[in-house]
Amino acid sequence: MKNCRFGVFGFPVSHSLSPAMHTAAFNALGMTDCEYKAYAVEPENLKEAILKAQAEGFGGLNLTIPLKEKIFETDLIIPDAFAEKAGAVNTLTFKDGRIYGYNTDAAGAFAALEEAGCQTDGKKILIVGAGGASKSISLFFAERGNSVKIINRTAEKAQRLADEIAEKTGNSNVSGSGFESGWNDLKEADIIIQTTELGMGKYEDVSLFDKLPLLKTEQKEEMIRSCVSKKTVFDIVYNPEETTFLKESKAAGAETMNGMMMLVFQGALAFEIWTGKKPDIGVMRKAVSDALLKKD
Numbered sequence: 388m389k390n391c392r393f394g395v396f397g398f399p400v401s402h403s404l405s406p407a408m409h410t411a412a413f414n415a416l417g418m419t420d421c422e423y424k425a426y427a428v429e430p431e432n433l434k435e436a437i438l439k440a441q442a443e444g445f446g447g448l449n450l451t452i453p454l455k456e457k458i459f460e461t462d463l464i465i466p467d468a469f470a471e472k473a474g475a476v477n478t479l480t481f482k483d484g485r486i487y488g489y490n491t492d493a494a495g496a497f498a499a500l501e502e503a504g505c506q507t508d509g510k511k512i513l514i515v516g517a518g519g520a521s522k523s524i525s526l527f528f529a530e531r532g533n534s535v536k537i538i539n540r541t542a543e544k545a546q547r548l549a550d551e552i553a554e555k556t557g558n559s560n561v562s563g564s565g566f567e568s569g570w571n572d573l574k575e576a577d578i579i580i581q582t583t584e585l586g587m588g589k590y591e592d593v594s595l596f597d598k599l600p601l602l603k604t605e606q607k608e609e610m611i612r613s614c615v616s617k618k619t620v621f622d623i624v625y626n627p628e629e630t631t632f633l634k635e636s637k638a639a640g641a642e643t644m645n646g647m648m649m650l651v652f653q654g655a656l657a658f659e660i661w662t663g664k665k666p667d668i669g670v671m672r673k674a675v676s677d678a679l680l681k682k683d
């Protein structure tokens with residue numbers, strides 16, 4: 388067993404790419420005494436598992452589905468201001484007998500956009516979905532003062548989330564609705580971020596564009612072109628590498644990006660919190676894309 392232990396807790400977690408990504412980052416920095424492994428932890432065992440990791444001298448942990456929100460029920464952690472507002476934690480550190488919680492997901496999404504050359508300042512952001520991923524990304528951009536529109540299959544959920552974020556951030560340019568005015572919302576946005584599971588798993592062949600209502604006189608491809616052409620369209624899904632939504636957006640002239648670099652940057656930010664060192668982003672990216680190739 389190595390001296391310096393890290394890992395990800397989740398359930399299920401065997402599919403996680405984080406062990407490959409962090410192991411590559413440790414190796415590249417010559418930190419051969421560090422290890423990072425995936426641990427299957429059921430929600431009801433979360434508190435016990437974290438206390439055990441603390442007692443065993445872990446340096447830090449990542450939390451993934453379904454534990455990011457669950458952690459607040461344990462009363463174990465001191466969350467930072469953003470994680471507290473987001474109601475979700477993906478990174479834990481152990482320091483002087485205390486456990487601190489952070490959320491690097493949204494900052495990871497932001498870093499991925501910046502790396503892709505997408506300027507976000509003052510831009511109108513459209514977020515598709517109102518689940519956990521949407522919540523932290525919407526909150527992040529609302530805090531930065533962007534205009535944020537959230538659209539979701541279940542309209543009330545988008546409205547509730549938007550109200551909550553507007554209240555927490557004091558940004559009155561945050562609103563939510565269902566998909567009924569979706570084409571218009573796409574047209575008004577500068578940057579579009581897709582956070583739902585459309586395009587993956589059982590929804591692999593389904594695109595957001597199939598969910599938006601068309602009039603008899605309207606044709607889908609033309610609507611897509613007029614709504615997303617020349618805009619940045621970001622789908623946080625990374626497996627498959629290119630969702631139908633991204634393919635259709637790219638064909639219509641949008642700048643597209645998938646969620647791989649968001650995964651890499653949220654991991655890199657966690658790595659920095661734990662070690663104080665900047666990991667090699669290129670090494671982490673290669674580890675993730677190699678691991679994805681092996682899965683196929």
Ligand code: ATR
Nearest residue numbers: 516517518519520521539540541544582583584585
């Ligand atoms: P996550 O934490 O990954 O964001 P989540 O909290 O379960 O996951 O949220 C899932 C999101 O995907 C929700 O916005 C959900 O829409 P609803 O609120 O209407 O359920 C969206 N979603 C899931 N399946 C969908 C589908 N078939 N069509 C449209 N949206 C879907």
